[in-house]
Amino acid sequence: MEFHYALHEIEQAALWLIANIGDRKIICFNAEMGAGKTTLIKAFCTILGISDSMNSPSFGIVNEYLTQENNKVFHFDLYRIKNQDELLSIGFEEYLQSGNYCLIEWPQIAEQILQDESMAIVLLHGTGSSRTIELKFYPDEML
Numbered sequence: 001m002e003f004h005y006a007l008h009e010i011e012q013a014a015l016w017l018i019a020n021i022g023d024r025k026i027i028c029f030n031a032e033m034g035a036g037k038t039t040l041i042k043a044f045c046t047i048l049g050i051s052d053s054m055n056s057p058s059f060g061i062v063n064e065y066l067t068q069e070n071n072k073v074f075h076f077d078l079y080r081i082k083n084q085d086e087l088l089s090i091g092f093e094e095y096l097q098s099g100n101y102c103l104i105e106w107p108q109i110a111e112q113i114l115q116d117e118s119m120a121i122v123l124l125h126g127t128g129s130s131r132t133i134e135l136k137f138y139p140d141e142m143l
Contacts, residue, residue: 007036007129014043017121020135024119026096028107031123036131037105040123044103045073056105061090072100079106084113 001020005013017040021027029037038056045054049068056077057063063075074095081087087110095102096113104110107120122134 001135003133004126005131005133007039007131010036010039010043011047013131013133014040014047017044017133017135018047021119024117024137025100026102026104026114026118028104028110028114028118028120029123030107030120032125035123035125037123040121040133041075041103041105045075048073048101062095072098074098074100074102076102076104077106078104078109081106081109084109087113 003013003016003020005016029041031037038054042054045065048071050065050073051068052065054065054075055063057075061077061081065073065075067073076092076095078087092110093113096118107114120136122136124132124134126132
């Protein structure tokens with residue numbers, strides 16, 4: 001399943017994403033550096049009703065946001081994680097089992113830990129500011 005958009009249409013892309021993920025809460029974002037993972041996550045969170053400042057958790061590994069209804073959303077950046085032991089030491093599995101949204105950038109290190117209910121978003125660069133979102137559902141389609 002794909003959606004094509006330009007960067008100025010990021011809100012429409014996030015709305016499409018929310019409409020197509022069903023009840024899945026563990027969402028992995030795969031893309032090259034600078035493809036717009038964090039930008040799409042920010043738009044996604046805004047639609048969920050988060051008004052807090054949102055930044056990539058590059059150094060802190062995970063950011064926690066609250067929606068207007070006090071639901072938690074966890075935003076991970078696993079780029080700097082070196083191995084699965086390090087990932088487990090931050091309580092990654094507990095986050096996944098929380099029932100809250102877990103939005104994961106650079107999820108490759110977590111492949112073996114991710115639950116069957118997770119899904120992958122692949123962001124692809126087009127020409128200029130165009131992007132494509134591809135949805136891939138686990139366990140049928142892997143990262």
